[in-house]
Amino acid sequence: MAFSKGPQAARITSTDVARAAGVSRATVSFVLNGTSTARISEETRSRVLAAADELGYVPHAAARSLRAGRSDLILLPAAVSATGRLFSDWVDDMETALGERGYTVVLHGNRSPDPVTAARAWAQLRPAAVLAMAPNSLTAEAVQVLAQAGTTAVLTIAPEPMPGVFTLLGDQSDIGRVAAEHLVSRGRRRIGVLMPTERGLSAFAEPRLAGIQRVATVHGATVTPLPMPYGGEAASALAVLCRELGLDAVFGYNDEYAALLSAALNDHGVDVPGQIAVVGADDLLLAQIVRPQLTSVRYRLPAADLIADTVDSLINRGTAEPLPSVWFEPVPRQSS
Template identity: 70%
Template sequence: MSTEPSTPPQVTSADVARAAGVSRATVSFVLNDTPGARVSEATRTRVLAVAKELGYVPHAAARSLRAGRSDLVVVPVSVSAIGRLFSEWVDEVETALGRRGYTVVLHGDRTSDPVAAAQVWAQLRPAAVITVNDSRMTAEAAKVLERAGVRAVVAGAAAPVEGVFTFVGDQSEIGAAAVGHLVERGRSRIGVVMPAERGLSAFAQPRLVGAQRAADEHGVTITPLPMRYTDDAASALALLCRELELDGVFGYNDEYAALLSAAFGDHGVAVPQDIAVVGADDLVLGQVVRPRLTSIRFHLPSADLLAEAVDRLVHDGTAPDLPRVWFEVVARQSS
């Protein structure tokens, strides 16, 4: 007759207090680093050592109840959509918020309706919600979060959102900058790569809008170019670009642009002599490939500035405005 393995008992703060010979209040003061608590350094060291030895893990929900607020910061994000540039920036933001006592949760829910999405985020009762170029962060969504007690509602968006602490960064400016640069280099028949991967349209569509705006201003033509991030798709698109007699391509970002640039080389299309190529994000990848890739560099608010703004919003309800996101062309050999 078999028996199911027993679940080991959960280590609690009471266990730590008992083993360290102190009160549970003292354990709480030490583990939560409570400001103003009178705990000697020797006692603090002993409590931390016992907690580590026992494998004690603080209970986030209970800690939030004691503190009267959550320390969670929800960042709704699709990993496939943000790319390397934004993933590195989000990682820096997570580190900066961690230094201020917050726990960042990347939330992959794909609910499309803004109010329904906000209700999903609010279920975690976070202290803050931060979105980047997410059309679901609307005034209505912000009201849902406010009613749920979310203290800081922050968004990176093309324009200020009512009820949201917004740092402005218009993705259409990237497409406009890329096309403007290609026009300066004498190109007039320009393709714009539109990634087929799910989740990327939130970035690709406004970049196409900006590219078209710049094309209209300069009297050149724009051709949207759907493309999957595969060798075969890049190869097929390289042939299509040659058939369409395009002389410039904005590749959405550096990864798609580099893949397409390599495909041009495979088919005897010279970059930039036959077709100039521009990417975006200014990744190291763009300097590794040959020819080196012209790109659009982002200047985002620093992670520390954003984390400080979130902390101020949580505690004070207000924070200084963050600098606007801006973009610049970094010209290299591909254009």
């Protein structure tokens, strides 16, 4: 049976709202765009908002962006949301905090490994700000691409300040360093490092591996990278491999991967931590629920409201106060 669309509803415009409220289109624009410089009475503002609500008027974001010279979009590359529960919760908090300040958070699916190619894809949306929180996701040329597109705020996490970028200081390798220092302090010298094979995670996993390798070199420990997709069968196969390699510890990338591997080790009769200690990262609630409880590396980001204020300040004033650095600390539990 052929499908046919029903009658199309007439598009409601700002002119309709102006006519219903008995005001000019300019007044409607001032009210609906929240223009603080316009001197409009509360009675008029209320009348415009009521008319817009009654008519079901929705402002045209693209047209508003053209008038303002920029959008109210805050773009987060999707790699951020793929890094685990800690970051997905953080993204949710950021969406709320930025939404309260009049911005819309958009997760962008382009995960090109080339920063310039990625920046060009992001720039097509003309975002007001980009929160490129994955390591090595920006270069000077990529930042220039965004600036030329009108993006006024670019934030990232990096070990060192980046020119033209508001840099939240934090080094992913410190997560590996903290985990390795904990393990060697417990006498572990044959350390496996779980390396997720999912797209986008190598940007986080590789610096963590490097941090572990630096500590291992100092203490005469060995390090074995262990690629693993997130899944039960893969964890089971890796558990067998860990036993065959004679490892006495595994850093599990984060709590989710570490808990999966810990369960698989237990299924194969490997005592955790008696034979193999397991350490995760992010200090999720999951780490306290599983048995044995999972030793983790706590990862502290500045509060979402503080970052949202920083983004807003960068967009509207071009400057902002420095944010506290990201820091990490071990949380010892039963698995190590």
